[in-house]
Amino acid sequence: MELALCSCPVPRLLLLLLSISAAFCLGNVVNRPVEEGKEVWDYVTVRKDAHMFWWLYYATNPCKNFSELPLVMWLQGGPGGSSTGFGNFEEIGPLDSNLQPRNTTWLQSASLLFVDNPVGTGFSYVNASDAYTKNLDMVASDMMVLLKTFFDCHREFQTIPFYIFSESYGGKMAAGIGLQLHKAIQEGSIKCNFAGVALGDSWISPIDSVLSWGPYLYSMSLLDDQGLAEVAKVAEQVLNAVNKGYYKEATQLWGEAEAVIEQNTDGVNFYNILTKNTPVPAKESSLEFTQSHLVRLFQRHVRYLHQDSLSQLMNGPIRKKLKIIPADYSWGAQATNVFMNMEGDFMKPVISIVDELLEAGVNVTVYNGQLDLIVDTIGQEAWVRKLNWPELSRFSQLKWKALYSDPKSSQTSAFVKSYKNLAFYWILGAGHMVPSDQGHMALKMMRLVTQQE
Numbered sequence: 001m002e003l004a005l006c007s008c009p010v011p012r013l014l015l016l017l018l019s020i021s022a023a024f025c026l027g028n029v030v031n032r033p034v035e036e037g038k039e040v041w042d043y044v045t046v047r048k049d050a051h052m053f054w055w056l057y058y059a060t061n062p063c064k065n066f067s068e069l070p071l072v073m074w075l076q077g078g079p080g081g082s083s084t085g086f087g088n089f090e091e092i093g094p095l096d097s098n099l100q101p102r103n104t105t106w107l108q109s110a111s112l113l114f115v116d117n118p119v120g121t122g123f124s125y126v127n128a129s130d131a132y133t134k135n136l137d138m139v140a141s142d143m144m145v146l147l148k149t150f151f152d153c154h155r156e157f158q159t160i161p162f163y164i165f166s167e168s169y170g171g172k173m174a175a176g177i178g179l180q181l182h183k184a185i186q187e188g189s190i191k192c193n194f195a196g197v198a199l200g201d202s203w204i205s206p207i208d209s210v211l212s213w214g215p216y217l218y219s220m221s222l223l224d225d226q227g228l229a230e231v232a233k234v235a236e237q238v239l240n241a242v243n244k245g246y247y248k249e250a251t252q253l254w255g256e257a258e259a260v261i262e263q264n265t266d267g268v269n270f271y272n273i274l275t276k277n278t279p280v281p282a283k284e285s286s287l288e289f290t291q292s293h294l295v296r297l298f299q300r301h302v303r304y305l306h307q308d309s310l311s312q313l314m315n316g317p318i319r320k321k322l323k324i325i326p327a328d329y330s331w332g333a334q335a336t337n338v339f340m341n342m343e344g345d346f347m348k349p350v351i352s353i354v355d356e357l358l359e360a361g362v363n364v365t366v367y368n369g370q371l372d373l374i375v376d377t378i379g380q381e382a383w384v385r386k387l388n389w390p391e392l393s394r395f396s397q398l399k400w401k402a403l404y405s406d407p408k409s410s411q412t413s414a415f416v417k418s419y420k421n422l423a424f425y426w427i428l429g430a431g432h433m434v435p436s437d438q439g440h441m442a443l444k445m446m447r448l449v450t451q452q453e
């Protein structure tokens with residue numbers, strides 16, 4: 001592992017004693033061998049019939065106590081994608097989905113809090129079908145209940161810098177959650193050292209993504225003039241629906257725009273344009289769905305987070321290890337409902353929330369993979385240009401700086417621009433899932449964002 005580069009003797013016995021003596025008012029504590037670190041997990045009932053699952057890993061760094069390292073919460077997209085499953089085992093956690101150590105785990109530089117949100121995602125569940133969240137406000141207020149419980153019960157984290165990192169729809173949730181958290185801290189209802197949000201390939205302004213798909217694909221030899229015209233036509237329809245505030249219709253047209261792209265590109269992968277879509281077989285349960293456009297959207301945007309191998313891992317050995325998952329709920333089983341219930345929210349932009357965060361002085365990082373189509377980088381640049389933040393013109397005038405994940409190599413890994421509390425990272429060679437595609441650069445970026453480099 002990378003952390004082995006740093007050598008300082010740590011008294012093994014001392015650490016062991018300390019970790020055993022730690023007391024918690026909630027949670028299931030497991031003391032794994034010291035080099036693997038400590039983990040805690042539990043449910044919080046965030047509303048009537050709504051139960052949210054979280055899983056915390058204490059940082060494992062041979063030179064630093066966890067209390068000297070930040071706490072990072074990771075939010076997956078979808079909505080309906082599981083942080084404790086996909087983010088943990090496929091992206092940044094200590095083990096990969098074969099339960100082998102991950103060299104580029106973020107755990108060497110931060111404690112990691114994975115939360116399955118909105119309720120119904122991953123191991124989170126609802127008891128009643130009307131308990132799913134319908135919009136971003138509900139998603140964020142549920143998370144406030146979880147975070148209040150978490151920080152009240154784990155006081156050792158109240159002073160540690162707390163960052164929210166996210167991917168895709170998780171970025172939209174991170175913005176909404178970040179703003180409510182900032183307010184809760186001001187009001188004194190949550191005690192936490194909130195240090196910033198990082199929005200990865202995030203669904204902040206869906207229309208800016210849709211409008212840039214054509215030009216992006218055209219410039220990459222993935223559309224001809226005919227295809228470009230077809231994509232432009234359907235993108236215009238999405239724009240009209242969004243402008244009129246017809247968000248459900250916009251969601252349907254978004255699905256149509258993707259179908260037009262699929263036909264014209266011979267099935268490009270929306271998550272990495274250098275690869276092809278591998279069609280996922282329809283789940284049997286999809287027969288129940290009457291709204292077929294939502295089914296197609298779900299399969300494209302949430303099914304990839306629920307590959308069979310991951311599902312077997314989570315519903316097999318992981319569930320067995322966690323012990324507290326109710327017998328009648330399985331990992332991922334409610335994801336379709338989570339997704340469908342947010343239908344009216346998908347296409348709503350949250351640029352104004354990012355503005356409020358910037359205005360409030362919260363650090364905001366935007367990072368994006370070069371090869372992502374669904375949330376392409378030019379779409380991100382487009383909404384950033386729409387910010388009302390007074391410092392935007394100063395930000396825009398700056399030149400970017402190259403970054404190298406391997407200091408001994410001349411291979412450019414990323415570019416970055418940052419001014420006051422806004423930073424933008426262009427991650428080269430990565431698609432939608434930045435830490436999966438460029439693990440070393442993603443780790444370096446997290447360290448830069450959390451002021452460790």
Ligand SMILES: *[C@@H]1O[C@H](CO)[C@@H](O)[C@H](O)[C@H]1NC(C)=O
Pocket residue numbers: 015018065066067156
């Ligand atoms: C690590 O930090 C915790 C919380 O601040 C503290 O109780 C503990 O003594 C520290 N351990 C070491 C080895 O410094």
Ligand SMILES: *[C@@H]1O[C@H](CO)[C@@H](O)[C@H](O)[C@H]1NC(C)=O
Pocket residue numbers: 001103
């Ligand atoms: C992880 O690091 C070890 C030691 O540097 C190396 O041998 C191994 O190939 C790496 N694994 C991956 C998947 O890169």
Ligand SMILES: *[C@@H]1O[C@H](CO)[C@@H](O)[C@H](O)[C@H]1NC(C)=O
Pocket residue numbers: 127326327328
């Ligand atoms: C909700 O689910 C939990 C876990 O299965 C169960 O213990 C509880 O009784 C359920 N509550 C209702 C109202 O069904």
Ligand SMILES: *[C@@H]1O[C@H](CO)[C@@H](O)[C@H](O)[C@H]1NC(C)=O
Pocket residue numbers: 161194195196363418419420421449450451
């Ligand atoms: C916020 O960003 C500024 C500018 O990059 C930096 O100086 C500051 O340390 C950051 N604060 C935190 C808590 O990360």
